Amino acid sequence: MGAVIFTLEEMAPNRSRLLVVTVGLLLAIAAIIQAIGGDNSLDLVDPETASSSSSHETSATDSHIAATSLPTTSAPSTTITPAPSPSPQTSMYNPPISVTSIGEGAIRISGYGAKVMDAGDEWSNYRTAIYRSDGPGSELLIKLLGDDQVPVFSFGYSDRNSPIEGLRFLTEITEDVQEIAVTATAGWEIDLLPDAFLWNQQMDAGNTPQAEDLMLFSSQGLTFVGSEQSSAAQGIGDLTIYNACHAPCNDGTTTWVFELGPDCTNTPGVFVKEVGSNFFQRTVRPVKSELGKDILEVSLESYAWLQVLTPCQWSAKPTVG
Numbered sequence: 633m634g635a636v637i638f639t640l641e642e643m644a645p646n647r648s649r650l651l652v653v654t655v656g657l658l659l660a661i662a663a664i665i666q667a668i669g670g671d672n673s674l675d676l677v678d679p680e681t682a683s684s685s686s687s688h689e690t691s692a693t694d695s696h697i698a699a700t701s702l703p704t705t706s707a708p709s710t711t712i713t714p715a716p717s718p719s720p721q722t723s724m725y726n727p728p729i730s731v732t733s734i735g736e737g738a739i740r741i742s743g744y745g746a747k748v749m750d751a752g753d754e755w756s757n758y759r760t761a762i763y764r765s766d767g768p769g770s771e772l773l774i775k776l777l778g779d780d781q782v783p784v785f786s787f788g789y790s791d792r793n794s795p796i797e798g799l800r801f802l803t804e805i806t807e808d809v810q811e812i813a814v815t816a817t818a819g820w821e822i823d824l825l826p827d828a829f830l831w832n833q834q835m836d837a838g839n840t841p842q843a844e845d846l847m848l849f850s851s852q853g854l855t856f857v858g859s860e861q862s863s864a865a866q867g868i869g870d871l872t873i874y875n876a877c878h879a880p881c882n883d884g885t886t887t888w889v890f891e892l893g894p895d896c897t898n899t900p901g902v903f904v905k906e907v908g909s910n911f912f913q914r915t916v917r918p919v920k921s922e923l924g925k926d927i928l929e930v931s932l933e934s935y936a937w938l939q940v941l942t943p944c945q946w947s948a949k950p951t952v953g
Contacts, residue, residue, distance in 0.1 A: 692829035737826040747814045752774070756807045760825040762780040763788060765857050767818025772796045774822065777811040784809055788868065789943040795894060796943060798869030828856035841878040846886070846950055848873050857950065864949040871948070873938040883934045886950050890928040892919070893945030901941035902930055912939055 729749055730742040737757060741749070767774035771790030778784045787800045814820065830853050834840075841847075841938055842859035849855075850867040857865040858877065875886055892900070899919065903912035919928050940946075 639807055656686045659751045679923075691796040703880075704815055712770065715716070719754055730809040734823065736741045738829050739824050741812075741824070742820070743814060744814075744819045745816055745817075746815060749812050749814075751885045752808045753810055755809050755824075757826050758824040759802055759827045760799065760823075760830065760849070761802055762786070762799050762823040762825070762852060762853075763797065763820065765816060765818055765820045767795070769793055770796065770818040771816060772818075772820050773807075773815040775813040775815075776806055778808050778900075779810060784844065786816075790815075792943055794868070796869065797867070798941075799850050799872060800870055801872060808852070833928055843878060844952075846873065846875055847880045848948060851895040858946065866945075868945050869943055870939070871946070873932070873940075873948075875932040875936045875938060876932060877934065882952060884952060885930045885931050886931060886952055887929055888938065889949050890930075891953065892926040892928065892942070894924065896926060896942070896944035898944055900928060900944075901939075902928070903941070904930070904932065905937040905939075907933065907935045912937070 634906065683828070726742050729747055730743075732740050734740050760773075763772060763774060770792065771788070773788040773790060773940050774786060776785040777784050785800075785806050786887075789796050800929060812822070814822075834854050834856075837885075841855070842861055843857040845856040845861045845862065846858045848853060848857050848871060850865070850871040851869055852865075852867050855865045856862055856878070873888065877883065879884075891899075894912075902915045902917055903916045905912045915930065917928060917930055919926050921927070928940075930938060
C-alpha cells in the first residue's frame with residue numbers, strides 16, 4: 633500500500649499543473665470566440681422583453697425629435713370669417729342661355745351675365761331687336777360680330793341706376809352676323825323680331841291707329857301716338873319714330889317734344905333719316921331745362937324717321953306745326 637500511496641502523492645503536483653493549463657486554455661479559446669463573434673447576449677433575452685425594450689427606445693427618440701422641431705409657443709388668436717353663400721349677383725350664378733319662340737318667327741334669348749352665342753342660320757330674317765335688363769346699377773352691352781369676330785353693330789348701356797331697355801332696327805349690314813356677344817351683370821332678354829312683327833301684334837290685339845296717329849317703336853313694342861285718345865307715350869331707352877300720320881290728317885312738319893327723366897345724365901343721340909335718304913344722320917338739338925326737367929325738341933317732315941338713343945326714361949308728345 634505504501635508504494636501505491638506514494639505513487640499518487642507523487643502524481644498530484646502534475647495533475648494540478650495539468651488542470652491549470654486546461655482552464656487557461658479554455659479561457660483563451662473563449663476570449664478568441666468572443667472577439668470574433670461579438671456580444672451575443674441578446675440571444676439569451678426573452679423575445680417579449682426585447683420587443684418592449686426596443687419600442688420604448690423608439691418612442692423616446694420620437695419624443696425628442698418632436699420636442700426639438702416643434703418647441704412649445706403661445707400661438708396668436710385668429711378669427712375666421714365664413715365666406716358668404718353664393719347669390720344671383722355673384723359670378724357663381726351662371727345659368728345657361730334660354731331660347732324660346734314668342735310666335736310668328738320671333739324668338740326671345742334670355743341669359744345672365746356675359747355670354748357669347750351663335751347667331752344661327754335664321755339671323756337674316758330678323759329686322760328688330762328689343763333688349764331688356766332687369767338689374768339696376770348694371771350694364772347691358774350687345775355686340776353683333778361678323779367673320780373673324782369683327783364687330784358689325786352694337787347697342788346697349790352700362791353703369792345705370794335703373795333697368796336698361798331699348799329697341800334697335802337691324803339694317804342690311806347686319807345680315808352677315810355670325811355671333812352675338814353680351815356683356816352684362818344681371819339678367820337680360822333680347823327679342824329678335826321679323827319684319828312687320830310689331831304691326832301684326834297690334835292688329836291681332838285689335839289695336840288700330842286713329843286719325844292723326846303716328847308710330848313710335850320702343851321696348852314696349854309699337855305705340856300709336858298723336859290722336860286725342862293717345863296724345864303721348866312713355867318708355868325707357870332707345871326708340872324710333874316713323875313720322876307718317878294715319879289718314880285723315882294734315883301733312884306737314886311735326887315737332888316731337890321729349891321730356892327726360894329727372895335722374896338722366898346722358899345726352900341723347902338724335903338721328904334723322906329724311907325722305908329719300910338711306911341713312912340716319914345725326915342731328916344736334918339743344919336740350920333745355922324747364923323747372924328742373926330736361927326737354928328735347930325735334931322737328932320732322934312727313935314720312936321721315938327719327939331715332940333717339942338714350943338710356944333714360946322719357947315721355948314723347950307730337951305737336952303739328
